[in-house]
Amino acid sequence: xxxxxxxxxxxxxxxxxxxxxxxxxxxxxxxxxxxxxxxxxxxxxxxxxxxxxxxxxxxxxxxxxxxxxxxxxxxxxxxxxxxxxxxxxxxxxxxxxxxxxxxxxxx
Amino acid sequence: xxxxxxxxxxxxxxxxxxxxxxxxxxxxxxxxxxxxxxxxxxxxxxxxxxxxxxxxxxxxxxxxxxxxxxxxxxxxxxxxxxxxxxxxxxxxxxxxxxxxxxxxxxxxxxxxxxxxxxx
Numbered sequence: 001x002x003x004x005x006x007x008x009x010x011x012x013x014x015x016x017x018x019x020x021x022x023x024x025x026x027x028x029x030x031x032x033x034x035x036x037x038x039x040x041x042x043x044x045x046x047x048x049x050x051x052x053x054x055x056x057x058x059x060x061x062x063x064x065x066x067x068x069x070x071x072x073x074x075x076x077x078x079x080x081x082x083x084x085x086x087x088x089x090x091x092x093x094x095x096x097x098x099x100x101x102x103x104x105x106x107x
Numbered sequence: 108x109x110x111x112x113x114x115x116x117x118x119x120x121x122x123x124x125x126x127x128x129x130x131x132x133x134x135x136x137x138x139x140x141x142x143x144x145x146x147x148x149x150x151x152x153x154x155x156x157x158x159x160x161x162x163x164x165x166x167x168x169x170x171x172x173x174x175x176x177x178x179x180x181x182x183x184x185x186x187x188x189x190x191x192x193x194x195x196x197x198x199x200x201x202x203x204x205x206x207x208x209x210x211x212x213x214x215x216x217x218x219x220x221x222x223x224x225x226x
Contacts, residue, residue: 001169034213036152036213038152042218044202044213045216049212050210091212093211094157095154096142096154096157101152
C-alpha cells in the first residue's frame with residue numbers, strides 16, 4: 001500500500017499569511033494526488049486533483065504542485081474561512097490512501 | 108445539485124451487523140463509480156470500499172475485506188455498505204462519495220452516517 005505523510009500536523013498562521021502544506025508518498029504516484037479541506041462536523045471538500053488542477057469553484061488562492069513522491073498545497077493569502085484540516089489523497093491505485101491531515105489554526 | 112444522503116447508521120454490538128445506505132440525486136448515478144470513506148472520532152479519513160458503475164468490480168480495504176460488502180441499485184440511485192462481524196475499531200462516520208470516474212478522487216460527499224460499535 002502507498003503511505004501518505006503530511007507535514008506539519010498542525011500549522012498556526014494568521015489571516016493574510018502564505019502557507020504551504022507538504023505531502024509525501026512512499027512510492028511514486030506520478031501526479032495522481034488530490035487535496036481536500038474539512039471543517040469540524042462537515043464532509044471533506046475537494047480542492048485540487050491531479051496535483052495541480054483546481055476544482056471548479058475553489059478560490060484561486062489555493063494551488064497545488066509536485067509530482068512523483070513530493071507534493072505541496074499552497075494558500076497564497078489566508079482568509080478566515082480557510083482555517084480547517086487539510087488532507088492529501090493518492091488517486092494512483094487501490095487501496096486509496098490519505099495523509100493523516102494538517103490542522104490549520106489561527107495564530 | 109448533487110446530493111448524497113446516508114442513512115442506516117447506529118449503535119451495534121461487537122460481532123453484529125449493520126447496513127448503511129446512500130441515496131443519490133442530481134447526477135447520472137449509473138454513470139458514476141461510488142466509494143465509502145470512513146472517519147473514526149477525532150481521526151483522519153480512511154477509504155473503505157469502491158464499486159464501479161454497473162457493480163461488476165469492487166475494491167476493499169484489507170481490514171474490511173470479507174466482513175463488508177458494497178453493492179448498488181442503479182434503478183433506485185442507491186449504494187449500500189453491508190457490514191458484519193463489526194469491531195470496536197469500525198466505529199466511525201461513514202461517508203458515501205462519488206468518484207471522479209477512472210481517476211479515483213472524490214468529487215462529492217454525503218454528510219455521513221455514524222456507526223458505533225460498543226457493548
